[in-house]
Amino acid sequence: MLEQLSIRNYAIIDELVVDFFPGFTVITGETGAGKSVFIGALSVLVGERVASDVIRSGADFAEVSAVFNVANNNDALLWLSGRDIAFEDGLVIVRRVIKKTGRSSAFISGVSVSASDLAEFTSFLVDIHGQHEHQSLFKPDSQRRYLDSFAGLDDELARYSSLFNDFVSTKNRLDELVARGDNLEKERELLEFSVKEIEGASLVEGEDEELDRELAVLSNMEKIFSDLSDFFYLAGDDGHGVLPGLKRMLRLLDSVAGFDSSIKELYSRLESAFYEVEDVVEQLSSYRDGLSFSPERLEQCSERIAQIQKLKRKYGDSIPEILSYLENAQKRLEEVVSYDDDIMQLEKKVSELRRGVFEMAKQISALRNAAASDSSAKIEDIVKTLGMTKARFKIDVSPRISEKGVPLCNPSGMDTVEFLIAPNAGEDFKPLRKIASGGELSRVMLAIKTLMAKADSISTIIFDEVDTGIGGEVAIAVGKHLSELAKDKQVFCITHIASIASRADRHLFVSKRVESNATYTDISYIKKEEREKEIARMLSGDSENPVSLEHARALLERYQGVKGG
Template structure:
């Protein structure tokens, strides 16, 4: 349950802090006051994608935090926390998320940093948010399958099916690649073997071009190099007054002085160290100078070798490889692996074909089992939603979930091509007249259907439902999936029940779109009922829904110091009376509006 929400510098919000209770909490306010901004801030905390545009103008950072309590029996949430070594205190956790103007963001659950995906996964166990445009998902048939699978507790099974389907498609693609390669295998093998032989013959070594380039520069400027080294040697140790002789004399004199004044001991030791270091340096210097040789013909050999390596790099190398020869050697290793694969193509093809056959059998069995479970669940879901719609002002409505096999006309050439390994996003099971198509998520299309009037057949939801009907259908679906309808415990796996029950808070942003009158009264009554089971937040413009609230909050936009800010406050009894009057007639002080507000509050406020 959401106990506290704190927002700083988010959109029009400067600083906002609010505490919440159980039951149905209604947020009201003038259009544009910022009700949806508050829902947006909560959505940000639930893990929604966001960028720096959410930061209030003139601020460096936007942040949203919340205190969330967890019921003792909420195993899904407690298991998630335990798996990440996060400990709740008194069954409460603090969740924080912030974003800075430089794009950097931070997310913490308690004091543990987490990713946005982790945040989204965790908060989805506690909250279900229905935004202003969420009903649009009802118009997308791909969402219908997800709703049905969630209701039936089939999400994990469907995900496993999808993984196997993807594996099968990948193996078919790999087999197709082998078959294509076999057609050009001989030519490819000849090319690869020539490349390996050429690289082997060159005896390429990692980093050798770098050493050769150094040697090339030394040989090309041998006379200058030898002259510089001889001049340096004369100055350092071969000349009559060489540097090494001067250091030796200084060391001898300082030793004599230190014998007289012991305070010179440290200085004398440093001079001795300098002398020994100079002797070592002179020894290495002599070794290098005496080893210099002018080798006629060697420069030509080095340059020929560099030219060969350059040609090989151009043919087989990689611009990213450092040293450059590593790219050549990597190409050789890849070529050898491909040679082995092509040489064993027959064996690999047979192995892949056998794996594909097993996967095809498994995918067919899984598709059949998944389809059977979906068809059974579709009847229950249709009954549940129809029952809820009856209480939401649609007494003649009939909601159904169509689960229809994916089929297409027989295509012998297409089936033969797929048998040859052509990759496809769908798999087919052949039949006489048509084939059953297995897609990434099963062998059936799921579609929501509705009839709003007695005697009319059910039809595509998107073609016949009005905005108000869509809002009520979505409200029904959300409450069924959240486990708040009266029969929620009678269907679905235990895992799906736990997942539904874990969502302790439901958020509805303007669920009243397109409704009014008696329908609004029915929606208000229904929200009040589920508010006895869950914590409900609802943004509304309808007084007939607002009067049902256990807690009423008003969102206002205020201007101070030339800046506009959104605020939120709990309404007192008198303030609530005026707010209901405003919602009824646009006049918070009118006698008639206040009288009507008093009537509604007396009738529906318990």
């Protein structure tokens, strides 16, 4: 519900704050006083495009803001929670600022949003019917939602939507897998070759390092034998080398230590060195005895090293990396090999889901057609009481059909829903959006809203031009329906007809004044005598005419009773 509207520097409005209430509120005033400006300001809040020429002369910007109570509006609450926009006590402040550059900025509870976001959010809150374009019932999706609400299809649509989403996601997975078919076959061939090549090599961690050592030995066998011969000569194989010399040195030092005990530590160190050298000589002697040159082994080492290097260039810088590549390739190969099985399983599931979606869509379509027939007749009856006595109304429910003649389903089912009307005798049905007359359009909207008020979550409805081209009994009927609609909704109506204005719970009067060569618009609630005068003006053009005043009092007493206008 709209609780407050604030306007600054918009057209001829300098600064204005108006509080609003539940029920039926009329807005009246003389031509040119600014009633259309009021509607225009509200249109700014519902995301309509706006030019900088709406900025009041002498001002740098225009600003329109409103306070909405969304505590009982589930659509609005879900929208806000989905965007983490906070609010307090169910109240949301919507604001839009228009700058001289032509650019505008929009805010919801202080959070900056785009104009399209603003339009989407406020579409859950307010409908403006008449000469302005923000009319949810013009949109086929909105018309379908109205019909579904009237038919009570919420639970069926929730189940259908879940099934349809499952179908779409499964179909997408199948399409993706099929599209990857050629690439997967190439990938399989490459993986099989890689696995076979690595497995065939029978790699062992560390063998490349051992092969490098063995190859170095085999390639330098002659040099190794030569160097070891010189080593053993120096070590003292003939009794004159290092080891015999160290033995003699130990004996001499042992003799000295017998005279000076401080030498014993040095003797121990030399003795350790002797045994260490002796051990090295013995191990190298065993090493030399085990050496043998083999041209065949040299060739084997070279070939094995070349094989490993080839694998390193393709699969990793080390044997562990190559083996890791092998493990991953084996796992991926298992996945790729199961491709055909996956395709078959997904095709089966898609087929089952498609049948389920189609069957449920047919059930929903049948319920829609039944509801369309019932509600079409009721809306037509209401429209006829609103002065369109020859009008015919129909809600058309048609299946979506592909070029091949196959029904097409989308997240809302298999139907297109469109509201059609033939306003005059002899005319064919036309889409509601093609009605030329703003008055006719508003009356059709009024009929639909009256019938579907309880199903529609939008709480604030504004009618402009609802009284165009009507009078007498038709005007009385329009006022009655507006009053009935206001039992469930917050209804605003700009009108020139007294019998409509006198039915309202509250009456806003728009006036214009000129001060210091500047024009200002004022909007205020009027009661009792002031309201009687305004009703009298609407009846005869003269707010002081006794007959008109008496007629005005009679209308207010008839429709307001003890409320006294």
